[in-house]
Amino acid sequence: MLSRVADSIYWTSRYIERAENVARFLDVNLLLMLESSSLGLHDQWEPIVAATGDIKIFKERYGKATQQSVIRFLATDVENPNSILSCVRSARENARTIREVISSEMWERINGMYHLVGAATGGAGGVLESPHDFFTAVKLASHLFEGVTDSTMSHNEAWHFAKAGRLLERADKTSRIVDVKYFMLLPKADDVGTPLDTLQWQALLRSASALEMYRKKFQRITPARVAQFLILDHQFPRAIHYCLLVAEDCLHIISGSPQDTFSNRAEQRLGKLRADFSYTSIDEIVGFGLHEYLDQFQNRLNGVGQAISETFFGISAES
Amino acid sequence: MDFRTYQTEGFHDELFNPDNRPRTAASLLVQRIESLPTGDLVRRKKAAEAALMSMGVTFNVYGADGGTERIFPFDIVPRIIDGSDWAPIERGLVQRTQALNLFLQDIYDGQKIIADGVIPRQVIESGTAFRPQCKGLKPPKGIWCHINGADLVRDGKGVFHVLEDNLRCPSGVSYVLENRQVLKRTFPVVFEESHVRAVDDYPNRLFDALMHLTPETIATPTAVVLTPGIYNSAYFEHSFLAQQMGVELVEGRDLVVQDGYVCMKTTKGLQRVDVIYRRIDDDFIDPQTFRKDSMIGIPGLMDVYRAGRVALANAPGTGIADDKVVYAYVPKMIEYYLKQEPIIPNVPTYLCWEEKDRKYVLENLDKLVVKSANEAGGYGMLVGPHATQAERQEFAGRIAATPRNYIAQPTLALSRAPVMVEDHFEGRHVDLRPYIIYGESIYVIPGGLTRVALRKGSLVVNSSQGGGSKDTWVVDVSGSAGKGDSRDGVSTGQSQGQGQGGVSC
Numbered sequence: 001m002l003s004r005v006a007d008s009i010y011w012t013s014r015y016i017e018r019a020e021n022v023a024r025f026l027d028v029n030l031l032l033m034l035e036s037s038s039l040g041l042h043d044q045w046e047p048i049v050a051a052t053g054d055i056k057i058f059k060e061r062y063g064k065a066t067q068q069s070v071i072r073f074l075a076t077d078v079e080n081p082n083s084i085l086s087c088v089r090s091a092r093e094n095a096r097t098i099r100e101v102i103s104s105e106m107w108e109r110i111n112g113m114y115h116l117v118g119a120a121t122g123g124a125g126g127v128l129e130s131p132h133d134f135f136t137a138v139k140l141a142s143h144l145f146e147g148v149t150d151s152t153m154s155h156n157e158a159w160h161f162a163k164a165g166r167l168l169e170r171a172d173k174t175s176r177i178v179d180v181k182y183f184m185l186l187p188k189a190d191d192v193g194t195p196l197d198t199l200q201w202q203a204l205l206r207s208a209s210a211l212e213m214y215r216k217k218f219q220r221i222t223p224a225r226v227a228q229f230l231i232l233d234h235q236f237p238r239a240i241h242y243c244l245l246v247a248e249d250c251l252h253i254i255s256g257s258p259q260d261t262f263s264n265r266a267e268q269r270l271g272k273l274r275a276d277f278s279y280t281s282i283d284e285i286v287g288f289g290l291h292e293y294l295d296q297f298q299n300r301l302n303g304v305g306q307a308i309s310e311t312f313f314g315i316s317a318e319s
Numbered sequence: 320m321d322f323r324t325y326q327t328e329g330f331h332d333e334l335f336n337p338d339n340r341p342r343t344a345a346s347l348l349v350q351r352i353e354s355l356p357t358g359d360l361v362r363r364k365k366a367a368e369a370a371l372m373s374m375g376v377t378f379n380v381y382g383a384d385g386g387t388e389r390i391f392p393f394d395i396v397p398r399i400i401d402g403s404d405w406a407p408i409e410r411g412l413v414q415r416t417q418a419l420n421l422f423l424q425d426i427y428d429g430q431k432i433i434a435d436g437v438i439p440r441q442v443i444e445s446g447t448a449f450r451p452q453c454k455g456l457k458p459p460k461g462i463w464c465h466i467n468g469a470d471l472v473r474d475g476k477g478v479f480h481v482l483e484d485n486l487r488c489p490s491g492v493s494y495v496l497e498n499r500q501v502l503k504r505t506f507p508v509v510f511e512e513s514h515v516r517a518v519d520d521y522p523n524r525l526f527d528a529l530m531h532l533t534p535e536t537i538a539t540p541t542a543v544v545l546t547p548g549i550y551n552s553a554y555f556e557h558s559f560l561a562q563q564m565g566v567e568l569v570e571g572r573d574l575v576v577q578d579g580y581v582c583m584k585t586t587k588g589l590q591r592v593d594v595i596y597r598r599i600d601d602d603f604i605d606p607q608t609f610r611k612d613s614m615i616g617i618p619g620l621m622d623v624y625r626a627g628r629v630a631l632a633n634a635p636g637t638g639i640a641d642d643k644v645v646y647a648y649v650p651k652m653i654e655y656y657l658k659q660e661p662i663i664p665n666v667p668t669y670l671c672w673e674e675k676d677r678k679y680v681l682e683n684l685d686k687l688v689v690k691s692a693n694e695a696g697g698y699g700m701l702v703g704p705h706a707t708q709a710e711r712q713e714f715a716g717r718i719a720a721t722p723r724n725y726i727a728q729p730t731l732a733l734s735r736a737p738v739m740v741e742d743h744f745e746g747r748h749v750d751l752r753p754y755i756i757y758g759e760s761i762y763v764i765p766g767g768l769t770r771v772a773l774r775k776g777s778l779v780v781n782s783s784q785g786g787g788s789k790d791t792w793v794v795d796v797s798g799s800a801g802k803g804d805s806r807d808g809v810s811t812g813q814s815q816g817q818g819q820g821g822v823s824c
Contacts, residue, residue, distance in 0.1 A: 002573050003584045097549050100562035104374065157586065254586065312586040 001157050005101055007313040008094040009158050010165035012102075013149070015091035016110070017166045019084045019117075020142035021173035022074050023135040025052065028177065028207030030132060032184070033067070035199040045070040047183030051176045053298075054082055071131055076121040084138060088117045103152040106145065113141040157254055164250035164308070171243035172301050175294045177208055178230050181223075182291040201226045208238045227290060228282035240297070244274040254312075266307040273300050320360045321353040325737055325744045331477040332746060333398045333736040344401040344513075344794045351509045352396070364395045364739060367501045374497060391494055392787030394738040395505055398749060398769040402516070402795040405765065408471070408479055411662030412753060413761045414653060416467050419484060419640045420757065421656040423463035427453045427636055437655050438648050442672075445723050446645060447693045448487075448638030450601055452608050456625065458634040459532040465632035466525070466596075467755040468492075468767075472666070473734035480666045480731075482750065483646060486637040488598045491768040491788075492521060492754045493556035496563075498790040515792040516765035521754070522563035525596070528758030529564075532630035533593045540593035543569045543583065547599050547615050557598050571599070576619035581629045594630040601635045609635075643692040643726045644670055667729060671722040680727040681718065684711045687727040688778075689718070702778055704730050733778055736789065738771055748772045750780050751791065766791030 029048045046065040049058045054073075057080060062069040077083045081090075092114045099107055120127040120134050127134040146166065153159050181204055198221050205211040205226055213236050218225045233239035248270050249259075257263040262271055285293045327335050334345040341349040352360060372390055425432050426443060427450075433440045443449055468489025470482040499518055503510050526542065533540035546557035548570050561568035573583050574592065582589035597604060603613040608621040623629045639645060647668040650661040669676040669687070680687060684703045691699030701714045718725045735746035753767030769789040770780035780786040 001586055002567055002569060003586055004570070004573050005567070006586045099555075100558045100568045161586075 001101075003313045005098050005158065006161045007309070008098045009101060010161040010308070010313075012091045012094040012098070012110070012165075013146075013162040014165040014169040015087040015094070016113070016142050016145050017169040018082065018173065019087035019091070019113075020139050021170065021177070022052070022082065022084050022087065023138040023142075024173070024177065024207045025180070026071060026074055027132065027135040027139075028180065028203050029070075030067075030135075031203040031206060032200055035196075035203060043067060044184060048180055049073070050183045051180045052082065053176070054080065068128060071128060075127045075131075075134070076117075085117050085121060088114050098158075101158050103148070105148045105152045109141070109145040109148050113138075113145065116141055160250040160254050161312075164247045164254075167243040167247040167250070168301065168305060168308075170238060171240045171247070172298060174208060174230055174238050174240050174243070175297055175301075177204060178227060179291060179294050180204065182294075197223070205230070210236060210238060224282055224286060227285065231285065231294075232277060232280070232282060234278075241274075241277040244270065244277055248274050251308075264307075264311040266304065266311045269300070269304045269307045273297075273304060320355070320357070320739075320742065320744070322349060322737065322744055326746070327735070328746060329475075330732055330746060330748075331473055331475055331734040333400075333473075333734055333749065334396075335737075342399070342401070344796050345399045347513055348397065348399065348506065348509050351506065360395075360739070361742070363505050367395050367505050368393065370501050370504065371497065374500075392773055393498060393501075394771055394773075394787055394789050395502070396737055396739060396744070397502055397506075397790040397792045398736045398751075399513075399792045399794055400766060402793055405793045407662055408753070409763045409765075411479075411481075412467075412469055412755050412763045414657065414659060414662055415469065415481065415484070415649065416464065416755050416757055416761055418649065418653040418656050419467070419486065420461075420463050422652050423634070423637055423640055424461060425656075426639065427456055432652070432655060435655070437651050438645070442644055442648070443639065446639050446642045448601070448636075448642050450609075450636040450639070452621070453634075453636030456634065456636070457627070459534075459627070459630045462532070462757050463634040464637050464640065465528055465532075465634075465757050467757070468752050469755065471663070471751045471753065472731055473751075475732035475734075477734065479663055479751075481646075481649070481663050482666055482728075483643060484641040484649070485752075486633060486641045487600060488553075488633070489752070489754065490553040490556050490598075491752055491770075492764070493559040494788050495754070495764065495766070495768050495791070496521060497559075498788060502790040510792075513792060513794045515794050518764050518766060521756075521764055522560060524756050524758065524762050525560065526564040526566070528756045528762075529594045529596055529630075529632060531758045532632065537593055541583075541591060542566045542594045542596065543574075543592050545569055545571070545574070545595050545597040545599055547571075547603070551598075553598065560596070571613075571615040571617050574617045574620075576617060576623055579623060579626065579628060581617065581620060581623050592629060594632065596632050601638060604631075604635065638693075643668075643690055644672070644723065647726065666731065669727040671718050671725040671727065676727075677718065677722055680725075681715055684715060686730060688730050689714055689725055689727045692724050692726060700779070702730065705778070730778070736769070736771065738773065738787075738789075745775065747775070748778050748780070749789070765793040 025048050029045065033043050043066070045067055049055050049065055049070055052074070058065070058073050061079065062073055073080055074083055076085045078086055080086060092110050095102060095107060095110050116137055149159070149162060181200060184200060201221055201223055202211065205214050208230055210230060214226065214229050217229065229236065230239055232241050234241050234245060236242055251267050251270060252259055255263050255267060257267065260271070262268040325335070325339065327337060327339060334349065335341055368390070371393060422432065432438050433443065464486045466489060468485040468491065470485065471479050472482045473479055495518055529542045530540060542564070543566055544557055544561040546554060546568055548554065551557070558568055567583065569583055575582055575584065575589070577589055581592045581595070583592055599615060602610045604616045605618060605620040606613045606616050607618045620629070621635070624631055624635070647665065647670055650665055653659055653661045669680050671677045671680055680689065684701070687703045689701040689703065694700070701710060703711065733748040733750065736749045737744040738747045749769050749771050751767055751769050754764045756762045769791045771787045771789055772778055772780045772785070773787045774785050777785065
């Protein structure tokens, strides 16, 4: 398939997934604030901006982090390239150039999502009025797009690029959702392990739609178990390890090279990274430092993204 | 809604006789529309528009910021052509296409038509679409104009004329195909009973015509559609045709010339391309041969073409054949190359570069339509009777300055067809653009795109100038055309429900 087309479909699905995850971020914080207020803790909105990695742009544009400014920045700010609105817009621009490759249902879903988000930027009925409903609608729209992609598009090379893009994006965002807890302050150091701490970890699970699946596996909520589930589980579809396994499969189907071998840099980098997740225990991660581990992971994942771009999208005549 | 108040007002009407009774081919449709309950037609219209919207049948408007998508306005009452009226049109278009192709072959080779005094040399060589770079080219199978879109109009007596030829990158066929999909759902019963000739195989025919250009030594040749990109006004169509044919839609930056072949950049490296349906004008297709500043072309493409290692449809240089001055000579070409009488006449045309004609044009600007020789889309045009004195004066100046650039034609009383205007019907002027594919044989799409001037009294049908479209039905009144086979028998296997999968007892 054309490199340009592969590039566009990969990014279409990455951007949709990103929009969904930003909605999850904001939603988890709303939940956390609700839980915390009952325990006498005031609002903390800066941590989630910190977790997205865009804190610098935010400070320049808004200064203080309040519920309103953070939601505006992450949901509807066109100047923020990673806001929900910007992501959906970018997804649509990419999809527009590959209309002949995707199914018409996929295009209609993206269009629908675009109108949904566009309508929320206004004052009345906008995102600030009922944020939770809006975030739910964004998540659903993304799921709808994913479902329609699965069931109306041939599972061909283009589809595998879409899937790889979606899962790599999800892996990155799940790592950032876990990281929110790192930035979230507890009133006192010895609040670790208190009901408040547990509530926060629980909210985290909920934002990754992981609470029920987690309960089936571990029942009791402890920080290490939650981190283990969201990072190392190989069956839960939003866990980082799972995402890496599936994305790796996609690259192998695209290239045709057997599992546990590589025929290009993208496969090599992703294979190494995935192997680390397959053979690392949560104790090792905690020993290394959870935040440090996630930070390093995000950088290595960016390296994978770069290798994909160079391997598949950047063909020049001489190569 | 009914046609009781509908008036043909002395124009030739596509659906009604001068006595306001429906024409034979249209009577079924008229009956049906009149029998619908109040408000039903409006509902069907809304449903049709919603369908076009969700299918994304749009065009881009130049100038609007970043290219804005708009729905092509669409009227749900189809234009109906009797099959017996269609037969001579079809023959006439085949004839015309043959002659134009022979002309192109000749004009870029021996130029016998000039030597024999049929067309003056200066007409050709002063044409802005004449490409000296194309002299001596040998397009595969001797075909130059693979896709031709002829604009036809009907005068006050109902006689069809060719208004212009479009041999560069004629667009609009995607609307024909999509309009048809919508109309089948809007009037399913009448559609079936009317025996409307199918247009849906156009993409297959186009694909076959492209494959016809590839050497037989290649087992599975690769065809692509080349587009200028998403901001082009016809991008929807480029994308649509690529999708319908199942080939890649490429931009110039996706293609590269490597080791004497045209290749596309894929995720698995470079892949050879054998035939390009190009929707980019000659000027921009190869900066090494044509315009140096083109950013959307493929450097070196023409060298590969000359070497016979890639086919282009249409061939470069075809634009000279639809130059509006050259147009005036097409009837003579038909006589010269085919030794036949033209089946479809031209509209009488005054050539401003000839002194006698120019004098007449300048004295009669208020009666004539003046057109620039090389512009399309309704730009660079003066409709004399509807223009202001100042506009006419401005055109007089332009004609005097560059007479070669202008032609003039009498203002025709274009035929009309009823369109829905809120809660009733009014007559609006229409033209017709059938599409002709020159492959192993010459195919004419039955009907084509009917364009409507939606503004009351307007004669300009172009989408950029407030025009819309209608579906066009060529119907066989005798009803001799066979119905599609209906399926006998029923399916026996039922869907399995929960709990039904076990061993039956």
